Amino acid sequence: MAQPPFLLSARSIVKSFGPTTVLRGFDLSIAPGEVHAFLGGNGAGKSTFIKIISGQHERDGGTLEFDGQDLGASVAAHVDAGAIAVVNQELALLPHLSVAENIAMPRLRRATRMYSERSSKALAVDALSLIDPHFARESVGRLVGELTLHERQLVEIARALGSGARLLLLDEPTANLTAAETGRLFAVIRRLIADTGLAVLFVSHRMREIRQIADVCTIIRDGKTAVDRAALDAITDSEIVECMGQSVEPDEHAGAAAADAMQIKSEAGATLSLSQGDAITIEQAGIRVEIRRGSIVGLAGAPTGPSALINALTGLAAGNDWDVRRNGAPMRYASPSAAARDGVGFISGDRANKGILETLPIVDNLVAAQRIVERRSVARNQEVQQGTRLLEALNIRAGSLWDLPSTLSGGTQQKLLVARWLPLKPKLLVLEEPTRGVDIRTKREIYALIRKMASQGTAVVWWSTEYVELVELCDTVLAFDLDGHPTGVLTHSDVNETRLASATGMAA
Numbered sequence: 001m002a003q004p005p006f007l008l009s010a011r012s013i014v015k016s017f018g019p020t021t022v023l024r025g026f027d028l029s030i031a032p033g034e035v036h037a038f039l040g041g042n043g044a045g046k047s048t049f050i051k052i053i054s055g056q057h058e059r060d061g062g063t064l065e066f067d068g069q070d071l072g073a074s075v076a077a078h079v080d081a082g083a084i085a086v087v088n089q090e091l092a093l094l095p096h097l098s099v100a101e102n103i104a105m106p107r108l109r110r111a112t113r114m115y116s117e118r119s120s121k122a123l124a125v126d127a128l129s130l131i132d133p134h135f136a137r138e139s140v141g142r143l144v145g146e147l148t149l150h151e152r153q154l155v156e157i158a159r160a161l162g163s164g165a166r167l168l169l170l171d172e173p174t175a176n177l178t179a180a181e182t183g184r185l186f187a188v189i190r191r192l193i194a195d196t197g198l199a200v201l202f203v204s205h206r207m208r209e210i211r212q213i214a215d216v217c218t219i220i221r222d223g224k225t226a227v228d229r230a231a232l233d234a235i236t237d238s239e240i241v242e243c244m245g246q247s248v249e250p251d252e253h254a255g256a257a258a259a260d261a262m263q264i265k266s267e268a269g270a271t272l273s274l275s276q277g278d279a280i281t282i283e284q285a286g287i288r289v290e291i292r293r294g295s296i297v298g299l300a301g302a303p304t305g306p307s308a309l310i311n312a313l314t315g316l317a318a319g320n321d322w323d324v325r326r327n328g329a330p331m332r333y334a335s336p337s338a339a340a341r342d343g344v345g346f347i348s349g350d351r352a353n354k355g356i357l358e359t360l361p362i363v364d365n366l367v368a369a370q371r372i373v374e375r376r377s378v379a380r381n382q383e384v385q386q387g388t389r390l391l392e393a394l395n396i397r398a399g400s401l402w403d404l405p406s407t408l409s410g411g412t413q414q415k416l417l418v419a420r421w422l423p424l425k426p427k428l429l430v431l432e433e434p435t436r437g438v439d440i441r442t443k444r445e446i447y448a449l450i451r452k453m454a455s456q457g458t459a460v461v462w463w464s465t466e467y468v469e470l471v472e473l474c475d476t477v478l479a480f481d482l483d484g485h486p487t488g489v490l491t492h493s494d495v496n497e498t499r500l501a502s503a504t505g506m507a508a
């Protein structure tokens with residue numbers, strides 16, 4: 001078969017970080033007009049490769065051709081000229097600038113005219129309207145620092161979609177989008193492809209959406225190309241999982257990992273004050289849910305509703321419409337640390353803002369919750385030992401405990417946040433998209449860990465935009481409408497994706 005003329009062709013790419021070799025002669029080619037799924041487990045090297053072809057990392061070896069032209073060392077110039085646009089896995093917006101400024105900036109830099117507030121607003125509204133006209137009008141003047149992760153994700157995607165690039169690199173753009181938003185994003189991508197012949201490299205761990213949008217896939221494993229441009233029609237999910245090296249039965253391993261990790265006790269015997277018999281109830285506008293120990297209560301719907309409840313439970317917002325009670329008395333926390341000391345754990349998929357301490361080494365990240373609970377600011381010797389055991393028990397791939405969390409892949413950072421709460425056995429664990437960006441196997445590990453915590457008496461509240469996750473894991477699901485109001489409670493036997501879609505007003 002004749003080889004199509006590729007828009008981008010990467011050959012024998014090599015990249016190491018210090019002693020860690022990530023890419024070992026990796027090949028990938030993208031044709032114009034295609035959506036190309038880039039698949040591989042957590043830490044396989046996907047983001048590293050994307051950063052190389054978007055000029056953010058330098059490669060140690062290999063060749064890159066764009067539009068038939070050898071790029072040599074000039075990748076950054078191509079990105080700068082607007083030919084390649086990227087949405088990074090960890091978002092890269094400037095918090096102190098407005099939405100309009102963030103969207104317009106890359107293009108204004110290339111423009112010859114002076115900066116004008118009006119023109120950047122117009123540019124931003126056009127770009128955002130591709131995805132959500134309502135959000136476009138309401139958000140352009142706001143500061144990015146005030147937006148939720150979810151909104152920032154939309155802004156960053158809009159910036160790339162509206163950039164006029166010929167190659168779009170999307171590193172897990174849908175990891176925090178609702179099904180409806182993902183559907184709109186896909187519609188825009190299809191339209192741009194039909195109009196401009198755009199090519200898209202798309203990273204996601206969600207098989208269903210990969211099949212909805214992508215034509216071909218390349219699978220990376222151990223830094224090499226395990227599958228090169230396979231048509232998605234010709235490869236099954238289980239073949240893909242096998243090629244990624246993820247087909248080992250993970251539940252067994254995860255169950256063992258959970259057991260191991262729970263053995264890792266805080267030497268000082270952290271005391272959490274919520275006690276065994278506590279009953280927590282949440283109530284708003286006549287809808288009441290009891291959060292029992294050992295049960296998993298799911299939250300479904302667009303972010304507004306679940307976020308308000310999560311804020312009320314974790315001490316992030318002092319007053320809102322939720323009446324939260326413990327044994328009948330109001331339960332209100334002045335701060336997240338007060339909540340933590342009372343036995344309320346919190347794991348968010350918004351790693352960068354609500355979890356990862358980016359300037360502190362991995363070991364401090366692992367014991368952070370424990371230090372808060374024990375009101376300690378100084379490190380203890382056994383923390384190193386405990387950190388090492390947690391990394392082993394959870395199978396976390398890290399260079400050393402003293403490396404910064406930014407040296408870990410996105411999914412691995414997520415595991416770090418889960419590890420933080422295991423030895424503490426919180427009484428209530430509040431989860432906000434805890435499997436954001438996590439690969440298929442690690443997801444099963446996290447499910448097993450959370451289930452294990454529930455079986456040991458932790459009450460769990462779990463918000464997810466993935467309905468399958470809620471259906472599989474939750475005993476009860478509280479649904480919210482698009483305006484953030486609770487609409488009803490579904491019990492396990494009633495929960496399915498269709499019911500959740502109608503209760504939340506969002507298609508699955």
Ligand SMILES: Nc1ncnc2c1ncn2[C@@H]1O[C@H](COP(=O)(O)OP(=O)(O)OP(=O)(O)O)[C@@H](O)[C@H]1O
Nearest residue numbers: 017022042043044045046047048407408409410411
């Ligand atoms: N700046 C860095 N310094 C050291 N190691 C790094 C650095 N960046 C990435 N790595 C390592 O490179 C490997 C690949 O990471 P990468 O982020 O490319 O994985 P990924 O395929 O994108 O994973 P995920 O699905 O979790 O996002 C990981 O083992 C990671 O720890």
Ligand SMILES: [Mg+2]
Nearest residue numbers: 046047089410
């Ligand atoms: Mg990544």
